[in-house]
Amino acid sequence: MSVIQAEPCALEFNAATTALVIIDMQRDFVLPGGFGEMLGNDTSLLLSAVQPTEQVLKKAREKRMLIIHTREGHRADLSDCPPAKLTRGGKTFIGTDGPMGRILVRGEQGHDIIHQLYPIAGEPVIDKPGKGSFHATDLHQILLDRGIKTLVVCGVTLEVCVHTTVREANDRGYECVVLSDCVASYFPEFQRVGLEMIKAQGGIFGWVSNSKSFITAIS
């Protein structure tokens, strides 16, 4: 067993039953010209999460942990994109042409994961149509088959896909520890409050730690 220093309290975990989950580190969110920018956001705010997540990924690979990558996106015909998501706010971005291909469509350049964090063979990639990683995916089955109990969570954005995934995971019985420097938001105040919401009330959704504490705990 290992112990990671975290808030609201330290968390015991076993690397063999822990998965690193890296959420939606796609060009569409992290780079200009994608979905994030089309929504009116400054994508450069997300770049702070890249380097610490690289360090965590390197260590998790070294320790042969299960590593899961997720990508938010849709079929080319958009048949899995509910109208409420397609025309949010009366505007349509998903499926339209951008400099990195059709926005948030599977197979397009913008939909794929940034090169710094690119999956290698043996690391499952979960293609998800929603914000949560469990909705309409086989993630739960993959985690059950591997006997996973704990999730170490990185990715973007904190208040949208990371939060939704952590809430889904918490309800399914997983212990989730979110690494504060490996997640990012387009809104600095959401970054602060988003982390507080996870660890408040005795850790209502999970634990909050950071890359350094994870690397120390697992080393």
Ligand code: TIU
């Ligand atoms: N808009 C925003 O903050 N996020 C998303 O739409 N998806 C994810 O968080 N991945």
